[in-house]
Amino acid sequence: MSATLIDGKKLSSLVREDIKRDALAYEQKYGRKIGLAVILAGENPASKIYVRNKIVACEETGIRSFEYYLPETVTTDQLIELVETVNADENIDGLLVQLPLPKGVDEKAVLKAVSPAKDVDGFHAVNAGNLLLGNPCLAACTPSGIMELIKSTGVQIARKNAVVVGRSNIVGKPVAVMLLSENATVTVCHSKTTDLKKHTLEADILVVAVGIKEFIKGDMIKKGAVVIDVGMNRSDGKLYGDVEFDSAKERAAFITPVPGGVGPMTITMLLKNTVKAANLAK
Numbered sequence: 001m002s003a004t005l006i007d008g009k010k011l012s013s014l015v016r017e018d019i020k021r022d023a024l025a026y027e028q029k030y031g032r033k034i035g036l037a038v039i040l041a042g043e044n045p046a047s048k049i050y051v052r053n054k055i056v057a058c059e060e061t062g063i064r065s066f067e068y069y070l071p072e073t074v075t076t077d078q079l080i081e082l083v084e085t086v087n088a089d090e091n092i093d094g095l096l097v098q099l100p101l102p103k104g105v106d107e108k109a110v111l112k113a114v115s116p117a118k119d120v121d122g123f124h125a126v127n128a129g130n131l132l133l134g135n136p137c138l139a140a141c142t143p144s145g146i147m148e149l150i151k152s153t154g155v156q157i158a159r160k161n162a163v164v165v166g167r168s169n170i171v172g173k174p175v176a177v178m179l180l181s182e183n184a185t186v187t188v189c190h191s192k193t194t195d196l197k198k199h200t201l202e203a204d205i206l207v208v209a210v211g212i213k214e215f216i217k218g219d220m221i222k223k224g225a226v227v228i229d230v231g232m233n234r235s236d237g238k239l240y241g242d243v244e245f246d247s248a249k250e251r252a253a254f255i256t257p258v259p260g261g262v263g264p265m266t267i268t269m270l271l272k273n274t275v276k277a278a279n280l281a282k
C-alpha cells in the first residue's frame with residue numbers, strides 16, 4: 001500500500017485565501033496595509049531564495065513588505081539599531097531577521113532585540129516561553145505549519161505516540177511542545193539517542209527535522225504512521241528530505257513530499273502570524 005500525500009501547496013493556498021481576506025479587512029478598517037519587514041544580512045544563496053519567496057507571498061496576500069539588505073560585514077550593533085528602528089515603525093506589524101546571520105554577528109543578541117509583539121518568527125524568548133506555558137503568543141512558523149498538516153489528515157493527535165527527531169529551537173523543541181499541548185505522548189530524539197529505530201517504530205506521528213538527507217528509512221517507520229518530513233537537503237541539483245521517500249511511503253498512511261509539504265506552510269504561517277500581530281497591536 002502506498003501512503004496518501006499531504007499536499008502542503010494545496011493546504012497553503014486554502015489558508016492564504018483566509019489571510020488575504022483578513023489582510024483586506026484590516027486595510028479597510030485601519031486605512032493602511034499590514035506591514036512585514038524582512039532583514040537579510042549577507043549573501044547566503046538559500047536565504048536569498050527564502051526571502052524572495054516571503055516577499056512574493058506578501059504581495060499575493062495584500063501584505064506590504066519592507067525589505068532591508070545589509071552587507072556580510074554588518075556588525076551586531078548595526079543590526080540591532082535597524083531592528084530597533086523597525087520596532088518603532090508604526091507601519092510595520094511584523095519583523096523577521098533571516099537566519100543564519102553572517103559570521104561574527106551575535107545572533108542571540110539580535111533576536112533578543114526584536115520586539116516580542118512583532119516577532120512573527122516566534123524566535124524571541126518571550127514567545128518561546130509563552131508557547132511552553134500554553135499562553136497566547138506568536139508561535140514559530142514551521143512547527144505551526146506542521147500541526148496544520150497533521151490536522152489536515154483527520155488523524156486524531158490526542159493519545160497518540162508522537163516522535164520528533166531533531167531538537168532545534170526553530171523546529172524540534174517547539175513542535176514537541178505543540179504536540180504535547182494537543183495531548184500526544186511525545187518523545188524527542190536527537191543525534192545522541194541510542195537505538196533511534198526503537199523509538200521511531202513506536203511513532204503514530206513522526207516528525208523528522210535533522211537536516212540529513214534520507215536519514216529515516218522505511219523500515220524505521222510504523223505501519224500506518226503520519227510522517228512529516230521537514231528536511232530540505234540540496235544534493236546534485238535536487239532537493240531531498242530527511243526521510244527516504246520511496247521506502248517510507250510503503251509503510252506510512254500519510255506523508256509529506258519534499259518539496260511541496262512543509263515548505264509552503266512555513267511561509268503561510270509567517271503571513272498568518274503577521275496578521276495576528278497586526279490585530280493584537282490594536
Ligand code: GUN
Nearest residue numbers: 096097098099100121141
Ligand atoms: N532560516 C531558516 N528558517 C528560517 C525561518 O523560519 N525564519 C528565519 N528568520 N530564518 C530562517
